[in-house]
Amino acid sequence: MITGIGLDITELQRVRRLDKKSPKFRERVLTDRELAEYALLSEKRKTEFLAGRFAAKEAFxxxxxxxxxxxxxxxxxxxxxxxxxxxxxxxxxxxxxxVSITHTKEYAAAQVLLQSN
Incomplete structure (x- = not known):
């Protein structure tokens, strides 16, 4: 049975700006495991990753x-x-x-579907 559905979209430019301004944003949004994965990415992918995780968590x-x-x-x-x-x-x-996460040149979006047994 479906118990919840959530959708979120975020601008990559906004996330990039917040991330460059201070690492506190990424440290607030990402868990330690996610931060370790983030550290291995290229600069472009870091923004997509962070924005996608932010959107997914908001959607959840x-x-x-x-x-x-x-x-x-x-x-x-x-x-x-x-x-x-x-x-x-x-x-x-x-x-x-x-969860489904997607990216375009300007946005990251995520949809979450919660279900019970």
Whole structure:
């Protein structure tokens, strides 16, 4: 049964500007595991990665019905890839739903679908 659906879109230029201004933005949005993956990327991919993770986490918070705040922080949500590169969404270390992330030249977008057994 579908229990929530969320969608978010973010501008790459805005994320690039925030990331260059201060590493605190990426440290607030990305978990330690995601930061390690981010560090290995080219400058262009870093912006896409960060914007995609930001959009996915915002979409999750919308699908979850909580928004980002006390009940659900960016650090509670992690996007992990399986061996084929397919992203999965984990909330407080538990796999919780399906996520799709896409990029264009100017935007990153993500959709999250939460389901119960």
């Amino acid at each position: 918070a919308k699908a979850n019905g909580t928004g980002i705040g006390k009940a659900c922080s960016f650090q509670d949500i992690e996007i992990r890839k399986d061996s084929n590169g397919k992203p999965g969404i984990y909330f407080q270390q538990l796999e919780t739903g399906l």
